[in-house]
Amino acid sequence: MIQSDEMAVVDANSEALGVPRKQLMESSGNAVARAVRDRTAPGESVAFVCGRGNNGGDAMVAARFLSDRKVTVHLLGRPATISTDIARENWAALEAAELDARVVRDSAEFAIDSPALVVDAMLGTGVTGRLREPEATIARRLNEAAVPVLSVDVPSGIDADTGEAAGPAVEADAVVTFHDMKPGLEALDVTVTVADIGIPDAAERLVERGDLLRLSRRPESHKGDHGEVLVVGGGPYTGAPALAAQAALRAGADLVRVACPEQIARDVQGYAEELIVRGFTGDRLRPTVVDSLLDRAATHDAVVLGPGLGNIDETLAAVQSFLTEYDGTAVVDADALQVVPTVETDATLVCTPHQGELRAMGGETAEDPRERAKLVESFATELGHTLLVKGAQDVVSDGEVTRRNRTGNPGMTVGGTGDVLAGVVAALVCRLPTHAAAAVGAYATGRAGDRVVERQGHGLLAGDLLAELSPALRYD
Template identity: 70%
Template sequence: MITSERMAAVDRNAEALGVPRKQLMESSGNAVARAVRRLADPGASIAVVAGRGNNGGDALVAARFLDGYDLTVHLLGRPETIATEIARENWTALEAAECDAKTVTDSADIALGDPEIVVDAMLGTGVTGELREPEATAAEAINRADATVLAVDVPSGVDADTGEAAGRSVDADHVVTFHDDKPGLASVDADVTVAEIGIPQAAERFTGPGDLLALGRPEQSHKGDFGEVLVVGGGPYSGAPALAAHAALRAGADLVRVACPESIASEVQGYSENHILRPYDGTRLTPADVDRVLSLAADHDAVVVGPGLGSHAETLAAVGDFLSAYDGTAIVDADALQVVPEVETDATLLCTPHQGELQQMGGETADDWRARADLVAEFAADLGHVLLVKGAYDVVADGDDRRVNRTGNPGMTVGGTGDVLAGAAGALACVRSPFEAAAVAAYANGRAGDAAVDDNGYGLVASDLVDRLPAALREGDR
């Protein structure tokens, strides 16, 4: 089962893997035509009601495969307003074939006749909310028709994720949906067929540009809408918390604060005027500092714990005390990871070990990425937390799902790239689930590293990745 958001990502990832969307539309349309042929004898009257998006494009393809039927296509709107190039191409192909194709520019003009089958292809899985005109009137006309109704992907007006309708919706008898079942179809009183359309499994398994699609922002946005991150780090090292904090900002967090020892506060502040410091006394984190850190953490959407903290016994005890008392979202990195297997916490943890740290935590690894993905998934299930295990192929797992990231290069063995990843994951965890945040952070971090190597060769430093994160998080770049 797949949500509409994830389906859009997989569709885009398939394209990045070399499977063109036009090819997928051709397969989808063929599947719709097969469904029609199962429902109607040759010569039966068919009315196709097509919207101007790719859902309508699927039906336009289907019409080409239904020459043996008395078929009429009703396009809701002017052809020049068809939203995608591939859907426009299929409208042009129908016109060239002299198919009976009509345009409906006024909802009052919707007249389906007396068809035996109506194909509802007005709106697909990515559209929610109440139907507008002319779709609302078209839905009424479809429901009034004494015909069997076949919906393409999801009945128009029905939310593919919830099965709910905000207003009018098409009452379908049959649904042909693509690639995988949709959660909302369980609530639809219709016969549902899932059609394979050629999307490779790799489009779901591997991260890709589609994973970035959900990061868009509405026009009416306000400070704080995209999260506030607290970085708890530093002591023996000052660069690590500074890198993590700056990466969180570059990955889209609205505000980032750093809780660090007073002894390194000036160094962390000196890295960027954008950092907000919340120092505590001393030279390292100790149990005496935990109450203050907890108080700070309560005002943030996510906490990044670990960069530069070191492994002093008092510091590790403090990390354990913090995680035991904290109930928010935390990204745990570096030396702090060794505390995780023994701590009982209500917090939602995203742990970001490299393979050596994974083994120190009690997990296992393997040279083959497939075997390693299985081992990481098993250990994530045992821990009850999300794991992002860094390597040539990064593995993200939460016990139920897994994803593999292939961006990145050998130049990223330089110190600090993990701090950048942890900071980016912290920002993304403010707006996405920890699992999705981990997958996107791994993809973008590796993509930034690839851009740095393209520009400078293998002499990159971690700050090169930070500067390239904004571009790496844009779907259309590179």
């Protein structure tokens, strides 16, 4: 079962792994053609009703493979407005092959002569909401006609995730969908065929460029809509909380505040004018300030806990106390990690250990990435929290879904890159589920490091990653 937005990620990841969308469209079209053959006989007429996106492109491919049927293809809209290059190429192929390809500029021009089957390819899983014209009128006319309908991926007008319709929708007799079942199809009284179109398993197992599609911003957004992050860190170190906070800003958080010992507050503030720094009493995090930190954390969407705190007993006791009382979302890093296995908390945690810290927490690791992924998954199940284990290949697991990230390079073994990663994940967890935030954060931070090394070679500093984070988070 796969949601529509997740399907878009998988499609894009497949392309990043070397299986282009054009190849997937050919496979999808073949699957539709097979479904048409199962429902019609040679010589019978089949009408394809195609939208101007890739759903219509799938049907255009199918039409080419049905030379033993009487095929007509009805494009809803002018060919110049076809929205993707590959769908446009397939329309041109129909015209070049002199198939019966017709342009329907409005619903009045749409006519079918009692075909044996209509193929509905107006809209796919990526489109939700009420059908517009001419699709709405054509959907009604198809429903009124005494003709069986095969829909491509999902009946037009039906939400692929819910099975609901906001207005008119095609009442299909059968659906051929791709790669995996869509949740909304289960709610329909319709025969569903799930076709394997050659998407590699790695498109879901590995974090790739397509995962960046998870990130979006509404044009009407306001300050704070994309998250407020509190970084709790510092004491023996000042750079770590400053790096985490700046990374959270570069990763899209609207506001980032740093809570650190008052003795280093001025130093932390000096790293960047955008930082909002609030000191607490003393030179280290101690249990006496936990209540005030909990009050501050309650007004933020996520907390980063750990960068630069150190590991004296009083600090670890304060971390224990904070997590025991906190019920929000926190990214736990550095010395704070050792507290996690023994704490009882209602908080949602993303833990970001390197392999040495993982062992100290009680987890196991291995050289082989696949074996390491299994061990991390098992430990995540035991902990009940999401793990992002850093390494040559990062492993992200919540005990149910486990993925590997392959961006990054040996230059990133320098100190401070983990603080950057923690800040990135904290910004993303304000907008995404924890597992997705960890996966995207690992990918983008590694990609930023790759961009730095490509430009200047090894010898990067953790601060070099900051300027590359925004481009690394952009889908292109």
